[in-house]
Amino acid sequence: xxxxxxxxxxxxxxxxxxxxxxxxxxxxxxxxxxxxxxxxxxxxxxxxxxxxxxxxxxxxxxxxxxxxxxxxxxxxxxxxxxxxxxxxxxxxxxxxxxxxxxxxxxxxxxxxxxxxxxxxxxxxxxxxxxxxxxxxxxxxxxxxxxxxxxxxxxxxxxxxxxxxxxxxxxxxxxxxxxxxxxxxxxxxxxxxxxxxxxxxxxxxxxxxxxxxxxxxxxxxxxxxxxxxxxxxxxxxxxxxxxxxxxxxxxxxxxxxxxxxxxxxxxxxxxxxxxxxxxxxxxxxxxxxxxxxxxxxxxxxxxxxxxxxxxxxxxxxxxxxxxxxxxxxxxxxxxxxxxxxxxxxxxxxxxxxxxxxxxxxxxxxxxxxxxxxxxxx
Amino acid sequence: xxxxxxxxxxxxxxxxxxxxxxxxxxxxxxxxxxxxxxxxxxxxxxxxxxxxxxxxxxxxxxxxxxxxxxxxxxxxxxxxxxxxxxxxxxxxxxxxxxxxxxxxxxxxxxxxxxxxxxxxxxxxxxxxxxxxxxxxxxxxxxxxxxxxxxxxxxxxxxxxxxxxxxxxxxxxxxxxxxxxxxxxxxxxxxxxxxxxxxxxxxxxxxxxxxxxxxxxxxxxxxxxxxxxxxxxxxxxxxxxxxxxxxxxxxxxxxxxxxxxxxxxxxxxxxxxxxxxxxxxxxxxxxxxxxxxxxxxxxxxxxxxxxxxxxxxxxxxxxxxxxxxxx
Numbered sequence: 294x295x296x297x298x299x300x301x302x303x304x305x306x307x308x309x310x311x312x313x314x315x316x317x318x319x320x321x322x323x324x325x326x327x328x329x330x331x332x333x334x335x336x337x338x339x340x341x342x343x344x345x346x347x348x349x350x351x352x353x354x355x356x357x358x359x360x361x362x363x364x365x366x367x368x369x370x371x372x373x374x375x376x377x378x379x380x381x382x383x384x385x386x387x388x389x390x391x392x393x394x395x396x397x398x399x400x401x402x403x404x405x406x407x408x409x410x411x412x413x414x415x416x417x418x419x420x421x422x423x424x425x426x427x428x429x430x431x432x433x434x435x436x437x438x439x440x441x442x443x444x445x446x447x448x449x450x451x452x453x454x455x456x457x458x459x460x461x462x463x464x465x466x467x468x469x470x471x472x473x474x475x476x477x478x479x480x481x482x483x484x485x486x487x488x489x490x491x492x493x494x495x496x497x498x499x500x501x502x503x504x505x506x507x508x509x510x511x512x513x514x515x516x517x518x519x520x521x522x523x524x525x526x527x528x529x530x531x532x533x534x535x536x537x538x539x540x541x542x543x544x545x546x547x548x549x550x551x552x553x554x555x556x557x558x559x560x561x562x563x564x565x566x567x568x569x570x571x572x573x574x575x576x577x578x579x580x581x582x583x584x585x586x587x588x589x590x591x592x593x594x595x596x597x598x599x600x601x602x603x604x605x606x607x608x609x610x611x612x613x614x615x616x617x618x619x620x621x622x623x624x625x626x627x628x629x630x631x632x633x634x635x636x637x638x639x640x641x642x643x644x645x646x647x648x649x650x651x652x653x654x655x656x657x658x659x660x661x662x663x664x665x666x667x668x669x
Numbered sequence: 670x671x672x673x674x675x676x677x678x679x680x681x682x683x684x685x686x687x688x689x690x691x692x693x694x695x696x697x698x699x700x701x702x703x704x705x706x707x708x709x710x711x712x713x714x715x716x717x718x719x720x721x722x723x724x725x726x727x728x729x730x731x732x733x734x735x736x737x738x739x740x741x742x743x744x745x746x747x748x749x750x751x752x753x754x755x756x757x758x759x760x761x762x763x764x765x766x767x768x769x770x771x772x773x774x775x776x777x778x779x780x781x782x783x784x785x786x787x788x789x790x791x792x793x794x795x796x797x798x799x800x801x802x803x804x805x806x807x808x809x810x811x812x813x814x815x816x817x818x819x820x821x822x823x824x825x826x827x828x829x830x831x832x833x834x835x836x837x838x839x840x841x842x843x844x845x846x847x848x849x850x851x852x853x854x855x856x857x858x859x860x861x862x863x864x865x866x867x868x869x870x871x872x873x874x875x876x877x878x879x880x881x882x883x884x885x886x887x888x889x890x891x892x893x894x895x896x897x898x899x900x901x902x903x904x905x906x907x908x909x910x911x912x913x914x915x916x917x918x919x920x921x922x923x924x925x926x927x928x929x930x931x932x933x934x935x936x937x938x939x940x941x942x943x944x945x946x947x948x949x950x951x952x953x954x955x956x957x958x959x960x961x962x963x964x965x966x967x968x969x970x971x972x973x974x975x976x977x978x979x980x981x982x983x984x985x986x987x988x989x990x991x992x993x994x995x
Contacts, residue, residue, distance in 0.1 A: 399742075428772065428773050428774070428775050429775055431773055431774045431775065431777065432774055432775040432776070432777045433777065437777060438741075438742070438778075440741070440778070441773060441774055441778075445761070445765045448734065448761060448762065448765055448766065449766075450734070451730065451731040451733075451734020451735050451737070451738065451762070452734055452735070452737050452738040452741070452766065453738060454731065454734070454735045454738060455734065455735035455736060455737055455738020455739040455740075455741070455742070455746075456738040456739075456741065456742055457738070458735060458738065458739060459738065459739050459742035459743070459744055460742070462694075462720055462744075469738070481728075481730060481758075482730060482731065482734060485726075485728040485730060485731035485734070486731055486734065486735075488726055488728070488731075489725065489726055489728070489731055489735060492726055643775075644772070647771050647772035647775055647776050648771070648772050648810055648811050649771070649811065649834075649835050649910075650771070650779065650833075650834035650835055651834075653863050653910035654863065654910070654912075654914070655863070655910035655911050655912070655913060656910060
């Protein structure tokens with residue numbers, strides 16, 4: 294279909310509106326940013342950002358996520374990892390959100406939130422195992438209640454509603470945090486989830502990791518809505534936009550949303566505006582649908598460089614600090630990759646043993662047959 | 670010990686499960702104040718409160734999806750899908766999430782949920798209210814598909830489904846909701862899952878069925894008995910995982926088989942049963958297996974319904990052909 298939504302008029306002509314009718318609802322969507330792309334503050338920073346240790350922790354987490362990302366792509370390119378969804382350029386969304394969560398909160402991520410998973414305590418080895426095609430990568434040693442990556446787009450949004458409902462029914466001051474992409478906002482699952490979260494006033498925070506591209510479909514063709522944040526308005530709760538490449542803005546918004554949800558204030562939606570600097574996955578060639586000039590232009594918004602500029606400008610980060618961090622991150626990632634590559638695949642019976650809590654007789658026979666083949 | 674209907678047995682089992690386990694929740698469209706469109710959840714919200722019997726917005730996919738979230742958090746949600754014709758969005762949540770959460774997390778998270786839905790034809794309902802889609806669910810690894818055929822089995826099997834640590838789809842034959850009454854003791858005793866029930870013993874022919882079709886099947890067995898033919902009637906009850914052993918034992922005894930189901934013929938659960946019997950029971954078989962099923966048509970509107978649903982006559986015709994085969 295060649296209908297170009299970007300060409301549509303911004304508002305219908307007055308003639309199309311109901312005449313002499315009162316306005317019964319109005320809404321607004323706010324946008325927040327603390328650091329501009331060069332790392333210059335555009336407004337006073339939130340309290341946590343005055344603490345060097347806090348900012349350095351965010352910076353380290355983003356660098357670690359990118360180091361993992363780079364290694365994962367390299368392993369895939371050399372046939373040692375499965376198809377991989379890079380989060381290049383989107384580290385601030387994942388790290389900003391996760392850093393505002395408490396350990397007892399529950400994360401329900403999409404497939405481009407490695408930075409959030411790492412912050413939550415999922416290990417580099419577990420991430421490599423998952424992307425390397427091994428279910429054991431989802432058996433997190435920490436963050437035991439967090440959901441694994443959700444591959445079918447947006448279908449985990451109702452899970453977050455269920456988790457949040459469970460937390461509310463138990464009167465626990467915990468929050469379910471669900472991250473999905475811009476494409477997911479077109480799905481019924483997300484609309485249904487937001488609606489239920491609103492009706493039941495649940496402790497849930499939804500984050501749209503809006504990287505402008507759903508494989509080949511640009512944001513402009515995904516929805517005619519001016520913002521994706523306003524999808525929350527239709528569900529009866531607040532939505533807002535943040536600069537998703539400003540980790541301070543993401544964390545500040547997430548912290549507010551989490552505090553509100555924890556205090557019984559109901560759900561919240563954050564649309565984090567970022568940009569996918571990578572292909573959709575290692576199986577994709579973005580050159581088929583977007584120009585390299587567009588991608589290059591977005592490198593100037595790089596969230597890692599942005600925070601580094603701020604840290605350096607304010608005397609909080611030295612060249613030596615940077616070199617040490619890069620070396621440490623590389624060491625951690627290389628060690629995890631070695632561990633992953635040295636991990637033998639699970640035994641074939643594992644695919645049977647976790648299908649049900651107890652192996653049904655019918656499946657036990659198939660299990661025996663599978664093992665017979667292995668032994669031959 | 671009163672005689673109750675199948676829908677009352679469902680209600681009794683739900684109340685029992687909720688009383689004995691505070692983690693059991695009932696949710697769905699109109700299940701609370703309304704008590705369910707078939708009254709399966711009648712009185713439950715009054716007794717257990719609106720935090721345990723939850724009226725949801727109208728969104729079947731999300732009803733299943735939030736059940737996944739609740740179950741992963743340790744609750745035991747029992748979700749009602751109002752009619753089976755509206756259950757297809759639920760398949761996404763069951764196939765992609767509920768049925769595989771245990772294996773993909775290597776047991777870290779699991780999904781002890783039940784999806785209940787009224788099922789099958791014969792009540793002269795509007796379109797989308799009479800389908801039998803059990804095969805679509807039986808094809809999903811990690812799921813259990815259970816269909817009761819009497820008030821007592823509805824009570825015992827639903828209790829078992831709710832207590833089961835894995836996801837169960839529980840189809841309740843709408844045609845049987847109020848058709849028969851039976852003594853059901855509210856003793857909290859579950860019936861076994863993954864097991865067929867022998868409804869009648871016999872040595873001449875095996876009639877295999879489930880759900881509402883067990884009625885016509887039993888009626889056909891009665892007629893055969895009048896002719897001196899002892900038909901064994903097996904209620905499969907749990908369609909996945911399949912209890913092949915009971916089916917094979919029966920066939921070893923009779924050598925002749927008719928499979929009866931309401932769902933369409935092609936790729937139905939009857940095909941799976943026939944294949945199992947052929948694979949492992951061929952030497953016992955004295956005649957080709959016959960299937961009496963719904964047709965490979967869209968479920969017709971009520972005026973043609975009786976031409977779609979397997980009748981006692983069709984079952985008898987098939988049984989006589991199988992019995993006559995030399």
